Amino acid sequence: MPQLCENSPFESAFVTLKLTSADFTGSENITRYSYRELVRATSNFDHKIGEGGYGPVYKGALKDGTAIAVKVLSLHSRQGAKEFLNELLAISDVAHENLVKLYGCCVEGNHRILVYNYLENNSLAHTLLGSGHSNIQFNWRTRVNICIGVAQGLAFLHDSVRPHIVHRDIKASNILLDKDLTPKISDFGLAKLLPSDVSHVSTRVAGTLGYLAPEYAIRGQVTRKADVYSYGVLLIEIVSGRCNTDTKLPYDDQILLEKTWRYYDQGNLEEIIDSSLGEDLDIDEACRFLKVGLLCTQDVTKRRPGMSAVVAMLRGEADVGTEIISKPDVIRDFRDLKVRSRATSSTLLTSIMARSSLLSSEETTRTSITFTAISERD
Numbered sequence: 001m002p003q004l005c006e007n008s009p010f011e012s013a014f015v016t017l018k019l020t021s022a023d024f025t026g027s028e029n030i031t032r033y034s035y036r037e038l039v040r041a042t043s044n045f046d047h048k049i050g051e052g053g054y055g056p057v058y059k060g061a062l063k064d065g066t067a068i069a070v071k072v073l074s075l076h077s078r079q080g081a082k083e084f085l086n087e088l089l090a091i092s093d094v095a096h097e098n099l100v101k102l103y104g105c106c107v108e109g110n111h112r113i114l115v116y117n118y119l120e121n122n123s124l125a126h127t128l129l130g131s132g133h134s135n136i137q138f139n140w141r142t143r144v145n146i147c148i149g150v151a152q153g154l155a156f157l158h159d160s161v162r163p164h165i166v167h168r169d170i171k172a173s174n175i176l177l178d179k180d181l182t183p184k185i186s187d188f189g190l191a192k193l194l195p196s197d198v199s200h201v202s203t204r205v206a207g208t209l210g211y212l213a214p215e216y217a218i219r220g221q222v223t224r225k226a227d228v229y230s231y232g233v234l235l236i237e238i239v240s241g242r243c244n245t246d247t248k249l250p251y252d253d254q255i256l257l258e259k260t261w262r263y264y265d266q267g268n269l270e271e272i273i274d275s276s277l278g279e280d281l282d283i284d285e286a287c288r289f290l291k292v293g294l295l296c297t298q299d300v301t302k303r304r305p306g307m308s309a310v311v312a313m314l315r316g317e318a319d320v321g322t323e324i325i326s327k328p329d330v331i332r333d334f335r336d337l338k339v340r341s342r343a344t345s346s347t348l349l350t351s352i353m354a355r356s357s358l359l360s361s362e363e364t365t366r367t368s369i370t371f372t373a374i375s376e377r378d
């Protein structure tokens with residue numbers, strides 16, 4: 001019988017869910033922490049390390065000294081404890097060198113909290129693509145390891161986990177680095193924890209438009225190939241050392257993917273490679289990686305390789321079929337998305353609600369987008 005609320009100081013403050021052992025059938029593998037335990041582990045949620053679309057993340061330590069990252073899900077329309085645990089169960093056993101380890105959760109009263117392994121070197125968004133506060137030297141070999149590691153983690157989710165998991169939110173802030181700079185994909189499976197919560201979906205999607213496969217953004221189609229698209233964008237970011245979208249640049253240079261295609265088309269792809277890379281740069285290898293990125297971001301989903309094929313191409317174990325690379329499709333901004341969504345048929349799965357009528361790329365993080373339906377078609 002699960003002992004959920006045994007230590008909760010909040011039993012009187014919240015309507016404690018009446019949970020029976022039947023509610024948790026099959027979820028024995030998830031370590032469940034009491035809220036009081038996590039208050040203690042985080043010194044009363046004292047050290048906030050960041051905040052994403054799901055809520056704030058705090059650093060803490062378990063009794064044995066293990067460092068943890070505690071993600072407090074801010075749920076406006078909550079899933080019941082049973083559904084929440086069932087979804088969590090689906091990801092609790094998923095373990096791989098390139099995935100962040102989920103230690104457990106706290107489901108107590110209204111609290112929905114996830115406890116992860118703490119990773120020392122933050123995310124690629126903060127370090128490689130951040131505004132210059134990182135001391136990490138991302139030389140070419142390090143970048144190769146990161147690109148291949150992320151591809152391996154994603155290939156594992158797509159091809160080894162049954163049923164397969166589509167991440168839906170591959171981007172630089174979801175690639176965390178451990179003390180040895182081994183990349184770990186975070187937040188896999190989370191999309192399913194909050195299926196009906198518009199505000200969380202909106203914040204996350206709006207902040208990461210540049211990574212979204214057009215068929216996902218426009219028609220809400222979630223397949224493994226949508227992750228492949230996002231991975232392709234990330235791969236090109238890592239090789240070039242810049243974010244996919246940079247609205248401070250001249251218009252033609254703002255979208256890295258468009259610029260990469262242009263250079264590829266003109267036969268001088270090496271121009272895209274990060275100029276700060278030093279002696280260990282292997283230009284041929286870097287160009288191969290960029291071509292794989294272009295393969296992954298092609299408009300026609302069938303033309304995008306699967307992630308296991310991507311791993312083989314990055315490792316040089318399979319050819320990069322340059323003859324079939326076609327121009328990437330890019331959703332530039334919310335105006336573009338809106339126009340294209342309108343142009344689709346009445347079976348449109350995506351509806352868009354712009355809170356602001358004056359949309360610019362900088363404002364997209366405040367823009368709301370609602371997926372009225374999500375289809376798994378892979």
Ligand SMILES: Nc1ncnc2c1ncn2[C@@H]1O[C@H](COP(=O)(O)OP(=O)(O)OP(=O)(O)O)[C@@H](O)[C@H]1O
Binds near residue numbers: 056116122169187
């Ligand atoms: N396991 C972890 N170890 C160390 N830092 C973490 C861990 N998980 C998250 N963080 C940090 O916490 C911050 C917020 O992460 P979070 O995943 O909530 O937001 P995000 O990735 O920016 O956006 P999204 O909600 O779309 O995933 C990030 O800066 C991330 O680096």
Ligand SMILES: [Mg+2]
Binds near residue numbers: 052173174186187
């Ligand atoms: Mg994240």
